[in-house]
Amino acid sequence: MKINIVWLRRDLRLEDNTAIYNAINPDFPTLLLFIFDSQIIDDLERDDPRVNFIYDELEKINTEIKKADSGVLLQKGKPNEIFEKLNADYDINKVFWNHDYEPYAINRDQEITTFLEKHGIASESFKDQVIFEGNDVLKDDGKPYTVFSPFKRKWLKKFTRQHSQELTYSLEELNLLKTDFEFSLKDDIGIQPSEIKVLPYHLDIVEDYENIRDKPSINGTSLLSPHLRFGTVSVRKIVNYALDRSETFLSELIWREFFMQILYHFPNTVSSNFKPKYDTVKWRNNEAEFEKWCKGETGYPIVDAGMKELNTTGYMHNRVRMIVASFLCKHLLIDWRWGEAYFAKKLLDFELSSNVGNWQWAASTGCDAVPYFRIFNPTSQVKKFDPKMDYIRKWCPEFQSLTYPQPIVEHSYARERALDTYKTALS
Numbered sequence: 128m129k130i131n132i133v134w135l136r137r138d139l140r141l142e143d144n145t146a147i148y149n150a151i152n153p154d155f156p157t158l159l160l161f162i163f164d165s166q167i168i169d170d171l172e173r174d175d176p177r178v179n180f181i182y183d184e185l186e187k188i189n190t191e192i193k194k195a196d197s198g199v200l201l202q203k204g205k206p207n208e209i210f211e212k213l214n215a216d217y218d219i220n221k222v223f224w225n226h227d228y229e230p231y232a233i234n235r236d237q238e239i240t241t242f243l244e245k246h247g248i249a250s251e252s253f254k255d256q257v258i259f260e261g262n263d264v265l266k267d268d269g270k271p272y273t274v275f276s277p278f279k280r281k282w283l284k285k286f287t288r289q290h291s292q293e294l295t296y297s298l299e300e301l302n303l304l305k306t307d308f309e310f311s312l313k314d315d316i317g318i319q320p321s322e323i324k325v326l327p328y329h330l331d332i333v334e335d336y337e338n339i340r341d342k343p344s345i346n347g348t349s350l351l352s353p354h355l356r357f358g359t360v361s362v363r364k365i366v367n368y369a370l371d372r373s374e375t376f377l378s379e380l381i382w383r384e385f386f387m388q389i390l391y392h393f394p395n396t397v398s399s400n401f402k403p404k405y406d407t408v409k410w411r412n413n414e415a416e417f418e419k420w421c422k423g424e425t426g427y428p429i430v431d432a433g434m435k436e437l438n439t440t441g442y443m444h445n446r447v448r449m450i451v452a453s454f455l456c457k458h459l460l461i462d463w464r465w466g467e468a469y470f471a472k473k474l475l476d477f478e479l480s481s482n483v484g485n486w487q488w489a490a491s492t493g494c495d496a497v498p499y500f501r502i503f504n505p506t507s508q509v510k511k512f513d514p515k516m517d518y519i520r521k522w523c524p525e526f527q528s529l530t531y532p533q534p535i536v537e538h539s540y541a542r543e544r545a546l547d548t549y550k551t552a553l554s
């Protein structure tokens with residue numbers, strides 16, 4: 128029997144999934160496949176919480192489709208080798224997947240497309256994780272936007288309800304392949320359980336988002352980021368929810384797409400400054416100071432609280448991310464790539480485009496109209512955003528103890544040093 132395959136990757140849901148919807152065919156039952164790509168997971172800890180999250184979400188899908196006597200096929204290995212094996216095991220009509228815009232994924236998908244073509248198997252891929260991808264929102268001259276505000280204006284101008292139309296279908300309509308294989312155990316894949324869990328998202332904050340989003344002590348943001356990252360929720364559903372409720376919240380979703388299209392058009396910015404004029408910044412890159420920053424031992428309570436929240440939960444509030452990132456790049460003059468790599472290792476919502484984009488924003492080397500003079504004062508940021516120090520008390524309760532470290536560097540001195548360093552680089 129010929130079958131269709133849907134290759135799940137960062138779209139771990141049955142509902143409103145473009146690839147799944149397009150694979151529906153009464154003549155060719157669909158097999159849902161997930162590959163734990165050894166080229167990615169072999170570099171991670173065995174108890175990486177994100178890999179655990181992926182597994183757990185796939186298990187939920189598996190439980191659901193068991194009702195239709197089907198199952199998710201879990202594989203581990205290099206995708207091209209897995210597809211070779213699948214080609215031997217199944218008579219494949221067509222393979223479906225949703226787009227992924229990261230440089231590694233683009234190459235991988237191209238390789239798989241070529242392999243399938245060589246074996247006479249069709250494949251088709253779809254936009255699913257964004258409303259507008261790569262070339263959808265371009266300047267009038269056909270070039271990509273590199274500044275957020277005009278990108279957002281064009282995004283909003285182009286948008287119609289059609290773009291966020293959710294796809295609906297029943298489990299029966301999916302015509303899933305009846306299977307009798309067992310869902311692999313974590314152990315079989317080499318995954319060890321993690322204490323760190325992805326929390327459920329919540330949208331009850333959206334109406335008041337503008338007023339509460341900058342206060343790290345309250346649960347005032349949606350916690351959507353890992354869900355959007357791994358596609359456990361559809362972006363169309365979230366955009367529809369935001370549309371009539373909060374322009375500010377919608378704006379944040381557009382930031383996400385802005386950074387995705389930047390990565391798509393400028394893949395070199397993963398490791399290079401978006402603005403090459405900053406290539407000559409002389410980073411101090413002091414390893415001992417970097418370690419103190421990672422551990423939350425800088426003597427600045429808001430920075431230390433943020434890093435401890437990250438190390439404990441895999442999450443950090445956006446306002447605090449901005450403060451710790453600015454502190455690393457400007458106060459300590461440590462290369463943004465070091466901070467980006469540390470966040471990539473720790474964040475449950477690690478998303479290459481958003482991480483690189485925001486780190487370059489913090490270092491003033493990225494897509495930002497504001498020049499390098501923006502240097503957050505970690506003390507006045509506390510007065511503004513955590514005036515009662517509730518957030519600090521939660522994550523860094525030792526800040527009042529005698530053993531709490533002295534500030535790693537004095538603020539005004541560090542500020543002047545950063546300004547001088549950037550100025551020299553540009554001269």
Ligand SMILES: Cc1cc2nc3c(=O)[nH]c(=O)nc-3n(C[C@H](O)[C@H](O)[C@H](O)COP(=O)(O)OP(=O)(O)OC[C@H]3O[C@@H](n4cnc5c(N)ncnc54)[C@H](O)[C@@H]3O)c2cc1C
Nearest residue numbers: 348349350351352379383445448449452477478481482485
């Ligand atoms: C240095 C630094 C690194 C970051 N790294 C990441 C990352 O790896 N992955 C990631 O998803 N976000 C990253 N962000 C952006 C932002 O901090 C998180 O998206 C946000 O804190 C997630 O929490 P939330 O879902 O409750 O956000 P909410 O405030 O509820 O926002 C809703 C959604 O909007 C999007 N969003 C919000 N702010 C931003 C932003 N500044 N840039 C892009 N998208 C945004 C996210 O998808 C988020 O889930 C980073 C920010 C900074 C300053």
